[in-house]
Amino acid sequence: xxxxxxxxxxxxxxxxxxxxxxxxxxxxxxxxxxxxxxxxxxxxxxxxxxxxxxxxxxxxxxxxxxxxxxxxxxxxxxxxxxxxxxxxxxxxxxxxxxxxxxxxxxxxxxxxxxxxxxxxxxxxxxxxxxxxxxxxxxxxxxxx
Numbered sequence: 001x002x003x004x005x006x007x008x009x010x011x012x013x014x015x016x017x018x019x020x021x022x023x024x025x026x027x028x029x030x031x032x033x034x035x036x037x038x039x040x041x042x043x044x045x046x047x048x049x050x051x052x053x054x055x056x057x058x059x060x061x062x063x064x065x066x067x068x069x070x071x072x073x074x075x076x077x078x079x080x081x082x083x084x085x086x087x088x089x090x091x092x093x094x095x096x097x098x099x100x101x102x103x104x105x106x107x108x109x110x111x112x113x114x115x116x117x118x119x120x121x122x123x124x125x126x127x128x129x130x131x132x133x134x135x136x137x138x139x140x141x142x143x144x
Contacts, residue, residue, distance in 0.1 A: 024054075028062060035067075042071075044078075051082070061094045068099075076112075087124045 023041040026032070030046035038054040047064040057071040063078030074086040076095035085102040093111035100117045104124050108114070 023058075028060075057086075059095070061092075085124065 021040070023043045024038050025043045026036075026046045026048075028045040032046065032048040032050060034048075035050045036042065036048060036052045036054070040054065041056040041058070042052065042054045043058050043060070044052070044065070045060040045063050047066075049066050051067040051069070052065060053070045055071060056073045057069060057075070059065065059074070059076045059078040059080065061077040065078070065080045065082065067081075068083040068085070069080055070085045072086060073088045073090075074084065075090040075092065076084075076097065077092040078094070079096045079098075081098045083100045083102070084097055087104045089101065089103050089106045091097065091106065091108045091112040091114070093109040095109075096113045096115075098115045100119065101114065102119050102121055102124065104121060106118065106120075
C-alpha cells in the first residue's frame with residue numbers, strides 16, 4: 001500500500017511538471033476576444049483583445065496583444081498595447097510596447113520601441129492586483 005500511494009504522488013507531480021513544460025501555442029491565424037490564463041508557458045503568434053496571465057510568455061513577431069500582460073518571464077518580438085508586468089522582460093529588436101511596464105529586470109535590444117512608462121520594482125510578486133484594462137462594454141453589445 002505504501003508504495004502504491006507513492007507512485008500516485010509521483011504521477012501527479014510528473015503531470016503538473018509536464019503541464020508547465022509543454023507550451024500553449026496560439027498560432028498566427030488565431031484571433032481571440034477575452035482573457036487567456038495559463039499555468040505554464042504561452043507561445044503567442046496571433047492577436048487578442050483581452051488580457052494574458054501565465055508563467056512565461058513568448059510574443060512572436062507579428063503578434064498583437066491589446067490588453068494587459070502578467071507573467072514571470074516575457075520575451076517580446078511582437079506588439080503589446082497595455083500594462084506589462086513581469087519579473088524579467090526581454091524586448092527584442094522587432095518588439096513594441098505601448099503602455100506601462102512594471103519589471104524587476106528588463107533587456108531592450110537596439111531597434112525595439114517603448115512608448116510609455118518604465119517602472120522598476122523590487123518585488124513584482126508583492127504588487128497590488130495588476131492594473132488590468134477592463135474590457136469595453138460596447139465590445140460585447142448586440143444590436144437588435
